[in-house]
Structures are given as structure tokens and as C-alpha cells.
Amino acid sequence: MNVSIDVAWKSLNKHDEELCGDKVEILKTEDSDIVILADGMGSGVKANILATMASKILGTMFLKGEPIEEAVETLASTLPVCKVRNVSYSTFSILQIFHSGDAYLVEFDNPGCIFVRNKQLVKIPENIREISGRKIREYRFSVQPDDCFVLMSDGTIYAGVGELLNFGWTWESMAEYTLKCVRETKSAARIAALLSQACDDLYQQRPGDDTTVAVTRVIERQIVNIFTGPPEKKADDERLMRDFMRMDGKKVVCGGTTSHIAAACLKRDMTNNDDGTKEVPPTSNIRGLDLVTEGVLTMSYAYKLLKRFDTGDIDGDFFEALDGGNGGARLARLLLEECTELNLFVGKANNQANYDENPMFDISIRKNLVIQLKATMESLGKQVTIQYY
Structure with missing residues (x-):
């Protein structure tokens, strides 16, 4: 099997912020495509810098073939420490899809990836590891043509909290709406736009947090x-x-x-x-x-x-x-x-x-x-x- 990906992402800046605290990077190697979504702590300039640094560090190390342990340890030692919370990190999700059909997903503190296959929600068996005191969710699996993955920052599941919804849009609600979108269209661009618009509507066009969705469809080369x-x-x-x-x-x-x-x-x-x-x-x-x-x-x-x-x-x-x-x-x-x-x-x-x-x-x-x-x-x-x- 020789697969490729159709990928699209949309970000909403936190209300009154000029810069987004989320960052998406798309990288290509000779045998794979890599999607990275980093969410910097906080919002505005500081969060943007953290997310950008994190995505660049992760991308560079993945391109060099470094193990995830090295990447996490490098992030922990490189990113500045917040004086208030005494933590130094950007949360992240990384999806690597090899042309052979093998796939690798690793997540740290971001909402879990939504996976749709044959127009049904699928749970990927996970492996939880602790690296540098941080719990990392890791997955290895095989993909098929038309598989759809949605990486997201936590702004998606806070949408509507205190406004239209008491506790925000849950992961389950996001997953069900993703399933509806996938059944209506195969285009990653339209799915990303529909998900982002739904979040924006729940926020009543005043996002309370940076909100990003990155949609990846597994396809043959186009x-x-x-x-x-x-x-x-x-x-x-x-x-x-x-x-x-x-x-x-x-x-x-x-x-x-x-x-x-x-x-x-x-x-x-x-x-x-x-x-x-x-x-x-x-x-x-x-x-x-x-x-x-x-x-x-x-x-x-x-x-x-x-x-x-x-x-x-x-x-x-x-x-x-x-x-x-x-x-x-x-x-x-x-x-x-x-x-x-x-x-x-x-x-x-x-x-x-x-x-x-x-x-x-x-x-x-x-x-x-x-x-x-x-x-x-x-x-x-x-x-x-x-x-x-």
C-alpha cells in the first residue's frame, strides 16, 4: 500500500488576542507524513512562542528519527518555566503516517485524537508511558484509505462553557459531530471548516481559548x-x-x-x-x-x-x-x-x-x-x- 494524506487545519484565536497559542506543523519525509499540533500554555504572545518552539523542536527531532523520550526531555529542558504554575511545557499531539500504511500517534495532555473508519468511531489501543514525569499516550496501528483523524487543542472541548452549555462541548459531542461531518464530505478542508465553525458558534464568536482542529484523511496520492x-x-x-x-x-x-x-x-x-x-x-x-x-x-x-x-x-x-x-x-x-x-x-x-x-x-x-x-x-x-x- 502506498498512501498519502489530505490534511487541513483551522484555528480560532482567543477573543481579543492577535496571536494564536496553538501551532500546526506538517512535515514530509521520504517514507511518511507528520502532523504536529502544539498548544502553548496560556494565550497570546507567550503561548504562541511556546507552541512554536515546541512544534519546531518536535518536528526537527522527528525528522532526525529521534525517539519520543528524547523529544519530551528536550522540550522539558528547553521551554521556559511559568513562574505562576512552575511548569514548562506545551501540550502536543503528533500523528505520523507512513506510506506503507503503518501509523504512530503520540499525545501529551491534548484531547484524544478522534478516529473515524468506515463512517464509524474507532478506539485505538493505547499505551501509557511516563517520560520525564509526564504521562504520554502512545499508539501504533495500521491505516486504511478513507480513515479520518482529528487532532485538537483543548479549546474545542471548552467551547460553550458558561454560555450555551454548562460544561462545554465534551469530547464525545465533538466526536459525534465529526462523525456527522465525515459522513457528509470526504474533504479534510470542509471537515476542518465545519468543526471550527461549530466551535466558534458555541463560543458565540468570542472564543474563550485558542481553538484548533487538524483533520487528516488517508488517501492515495492526488x-x-x-x-x-x-x-x-x-x-x-x-x-x-x-x-x-x-x-x-x-x-x-x-x-x-x-x-x-x-x-x-x-x-x-x-x-x-x-x-x-x-x-x-x-x-x-x-x-x-x-x-x-x-x-x-x-x-x-x-x-x-x-x-x-x-x-x-x-x-x-x-x-x-x-x-x-x-x-x-x-x-x-x-x-x-x-x-x-x-x-x-x-x-x-x-x-x-x-x-x-x-x-x-x-x-x-x-x-x-x-x-x-x-x-x-x-x-x-x-x-x-x-x-x-
């Missing part, structure tokens, strides 16, 4: 390839298309001139659709390609949706836009919900067609858009490569 912009040299059209079509995964072409290059090289007809809007030009069809769109306007629209999700600016209007039928929404959905690896094939030519429509257009516009798209996709836990022609 590769998306995007070709945008004509090559710098016309002679490279055929070479670029050979490289592009040779890749595994879905194929997307973005750009008017680019789509004509694709059709010519593939020796296939191109037909146009009637799905354009005021913001996004219509898409086209070329046999063998999964999506054919206009270039900069469509990619900009998709990028704005991805950026909104990455920054937590999600509500009913966001998902209504994401579910739209235009090319920009379709591209954003593909990249957000059906992509673990993105390969960008970017032509460096100054496109005369763009100049004719907008004399101010410059190749740097496309280049900057591609760089921003790469940064946002990586922030969302995706693996991105760029090849220029």
Missing part, C-alpha cells in the same frame, strides 16, 4: 499538473507538452494562448463552454485534459479562494463561491480538495495576446501569481514543484 503561459521559445512548445502529459495525475491548462498550444500539440479540437461570469471567463474542452481555462483572471480567482481558506476567512458565502460552476471555482476546488501534490509548468514568454487586451500586462504578473499560489498551497500542506520553460 497529483494535479497545471500548464500556464507559452514557453519563452516557440520551439519548446512540443517539449513542454511532452513533459506535461507524461506526468501522472490530473491535467489542467490555464490560458488562452496556452490552450491553443495544448490543442495544437495534441492535435485535438478545442470547444468552448458557456459557464463564464462577470469575474471569470468561460472554460473550454480539449480531449485528454481535465480542465481548460483562461489564464490570469481565472487563476487569480482560484488563488483568492485558496487564500481565504488559508487565512480562515470562511463562511457560507465562501463555500457558495467555492461550489460555483465557473473555471476559477472548479480550479480552486480541485486544488483544495483533490490535490496532495501540485506540479506547475510555467512558460516565461511575454504573451502578445495579453498585451493586446492590457498594455500594462507584464510577465511578472503571471510569475508573481504562480509564486503566491505555490506559497498558499504549501501553507495548506500540499507539495509543490515549478518548472519554467
